[in-house]
Amino acid sequence: MAEPYLRVENLIKKFGPFMALNGVNLEVYPGEVHALLGDNGAGKSTLIKTLAGVHQPSSGQLYIEGKPVNFRSPRDASDAGIGTVYQDLAVNQLMSVTRNFFMGRELKGPLGTLRMAEMDKIAHDEMLKIGIDFSDPTQAVGTMSGGQRQTLAIARAIYFGAKVLILDEPTSALGQ
Ligand SMILES: Nc1ncnc2c1ncn2[C@@H]1O[C@H](COP(=O)(O)OP(=O)(O)O)[C@@H](O)[C@H]1O
Ligand SMILES: [Mg+2]
Known part of the structure; x- marks a missing residue:
């Protein structure tokens, strides 16, 4: 098979002396769900x-389509096609759907x-594409349900070019 879109090689992440990741290897090919x-x-x-560029590896290497990459910021990862929906959904509740x-x-x-x-219009249309007809995107995100906030985060990641979509505990922000 061709190159994986994303490859993780022997990734180690330490916080001070604490070993949080001890040699992670992962390959993600197009169309796969992990x-x-x-x-x-x-x-x-x-x-x-x-993977999202929030933390820098202590050692190990990430590859996108076979090329070594070093993400210094979330923007670097996003530009490389890694879209991330964080556990806390990383939204500003006081700002509108569109502004978020x-x-x-x-x-x-x-x-x-x-x-x-x-x-x-774009915010409305992109959310509609994945199934939520949120008629008023000028409304504050604080008024949305957990599921709607998650839809916002997913729609945003896809719209801005995610080739790999990472969801951190996607059900934790949802109600029953
Ligand atoms: N920024 C940080 N500084 C220090 N320790 C951290 C930090 N982030 C996570 N950890 C520690 O790394 C370990 C893994 O945490 P985490 O990745 O949040 O686990 P999970 O998401 O699987 O519940 C935990 O022991 C946590 O306390
Ligand atoms: Mg976690």
């Missing part, structure tokens, strides 16, 4: 945050003004 299981404190979130959708990637006009109508 499930990562482990007790609380096993290191699942640490692995995810390392475009956080840090706002569409701006020539004078730096926000192209709000266009962003509202």
Whole structure:
């Protein structure tokens, strides 16, 4: 088979003397679904945050389509096609659905003004594509249910080019 989209080689992550990840190897090919299981404190979130550019590996190497990559920030990982939906969903509750959708990637006009109508439409349409008809994207995220917030986070990751979508404990933020 061709190269995996994402490859993790002997990834080690230490927090001070504490070994959180001790030699993780992983290959992710297009179309695959992987499930990562482990007790609380096993290191699942640490692995995810390392793939997402939040943490830097202590040693080991990540590869995207066979090329070694070093993510210095979440933006680097996102630009490489790694989309992440965090356990806490990483949303700002006081801001609107649209502002959360475009956080840090706002569409701006020539004078730096926000192209709000266009962003509202995209946020609405992208969420509709994955099944949530959230009619008013100017509404604060704090008014949304856990499932709707998760949909927002997933739609945002896909819209901004995720080739690999990582979900950290995707059911923990949901009600029954
Ligand atoms: N930023 C950090 N600093 C120090 N220790 C951390 C940090 N993040 C996680 N840890 C520790 O690493 C271990 C793995 O945590 P985590 O990846 O959150 O586990 P999981 O997501 O599998 O429950 C835990 O013992 C946790 O206390
Ligand atoms: Mg966790």
